[in-house]
Amino acid sequence: MKPITIEDVARLSGVSRGTVSRVINGSQNVNSETRKKVLEVIEKLGYRPNQSARRTAGGRSSTIGIVIPMIGTEFYERLIKSMEEKLRAQWYTMMLFPVLKRDWLSKVMMHDIPNSDAAGMFLCSFDIERLFSSFRKPFEGPTVLVDSYSPLYDSIYIDNELGGYLVGRKFSHLEGSTHVIMMQEYIDSGFWPVFNSRFKGFQKALLENGKSLPHRNVHSYDFSWSAGALAARDIFDNDRPPFNIFAMSDLYAFGVMREAQLRGLRIGRDVKLVGYDDQSVARDWGITTVRQPIEEMGEKAVDLMFKRLERPGKEVESLCLKPEIVERESA
Amino acid sequence: MKPITIEDVARLSGVSRGTVSRVINGSQNVNSETRKKVLEVIEKLGYRPNQSARRTAGGRSSTIGIVIPMIGTEFYERLIKSMEEKLRAQWYTMMLFPVLKRDWLSKVMMHDIPNSDAAGMFLCSFDIERLFSSFRKPFEGPTVLVDSYSPLYDSIYIDNELGGYLVGRKFSHLEGSTHVIMMQEYIDSGFWPVFNSRFKGFQKALLENGKSLPHRNVHSYDFSWSAGALAARDIFDNDRPPFNIFAMSDLYAFGVMREAQLRGLRIGRDVKLVGYDDQSVARDWGITTVRQPIEEMGEKAVDLMFKRLERPGKEVESLCLKPEIVERESA
């Protein structure tokens, strides 16, 4: 069974292919009677225009690609959802390219994306300059950086240094020992360095208030549910309360919380705890945390894309969003 | 700056477009000298074939679409990763279509997918028959159902009834009161009913052992980190230990665990607890759970797709995978 083409629609409507094309593309220059007739036939036949053909014939693509480093986290779920919402309102289709393995990064960048026929591309959380020292620029069309920054591209990101600073300022007036749990970031990782920025801001605030953070109070772990508990075990075993712990992800904070409770330490009193991200787990368990305006970032990213699509030659624009502390019981 | 076309390559190589095309498509019928020359020019120019044009000219698409109901969970992260791994080995590109809002389901099915130019389509966790009573079949090409079943399509899924049954059998020899925490499933939701199947199997095992489950011992909640704790609170307040709790997701199980510890109930003794999914949180916190062979499901799904791509007319094939209990400290 052959697919239905514009030719079939034209024949049954008694008009030319050109007219059908005009109807499909919403041209004003079609008699409303004709349009109605054509639309009827389209409906009856179940005709869908072949997108590949439209594009090779010079029509605009209406898909937008999004590259993200992972799925399976609340952060990207929320980000993607807010972006898709806005994209759909303008009839764009979203195509997701998750880079689920480090090895795939070059394949996604050099192969999948150039072939994707997207009108534009969002690149999320990657450090594009580091990426393009090893990769050829993969995509000629409009590119918007989300959750990262480069002077060469439109971009929107959240001020991680400020996030860390806010927590540091809060902690600098507290009694007791101060600890940080973070993820180790490698220079060659290709990711926008969020943890290091948070750390920088945190340390800056402490220094401003005459406090310093011993190197041994910085705990680096991988990213997992148990990491926070392991770190907490280490902290509780080798130091004395009260503890002030900045867990740079709610995941970590949660592990700390659990370990503390097992030991009878009171969260909010013996242990002051601040997480990061305001994930549902922080809301559910009363963890003070740093909220990132994820949805706002997604929406404004789409705005940047639309502007760029309209005026490809316009000057590069960059937006920086502010995080804020959400006070709960844990600190 | 105009994109480089096959014409440019042909001209600079001193051959015809046809020959360049043969080189691109790996045809054997090209003199190796000619091929070398053409390849050089391609490299030098940085030429990339226009995929849209290839497809409209009758070439095969090498992208595969995957529709999933959500991102942000470990289940889909693992599933997608295992599928992409196999797809990439055969030079296919994966395009993800998450359906992040219920309203978008029809748009994704009727618009995005038909336009996606995919050679084949995976549909994950949706109840396709219920879907297609309201939607026209969106996609003519090879379709493989993953994590759901229909006699009309190739499919692979995990035996949820068995999963529930295994837990039920384990619980039927235990002293104390038995409770279930699950998600309420609505008939019109369009999702493959996994919780109901688990419940069915669970109840069956209890009945076989002469036990019954009072209706009030079934606790339905939405899907969140706090739901398990809320359910546990309800259970602990209104019943007496020992408790046997089947939390049909590790997320729920985790909430139960925390609430129990806050009350000084000993997990594994006062509270026997079984989760579902073997997520990292279950591994990290010692929760007995039902492991689903997610990666195996992903890989075999891709096998089904390849078979179907090769022989579009072959008989429909259906695979059912078995879950198993992972024993840990909690039960």
Add this chain to the structure above:
DNA sequence: CTGAAAGCGCTTACAG
């Protein structure tokens, strides 16, 4: 408002 026609960048028999 509409049709005829050229063109988009490819692929693929066909003939040699």
Add this chain to the structure above:
DNA sequence: CTGAAAGCGCTTACAG
């Protein structure tokens, strides 16, 4: 092994 040519399903000036 290769070129010339027809064709894929569309779009878009152009002319009327």
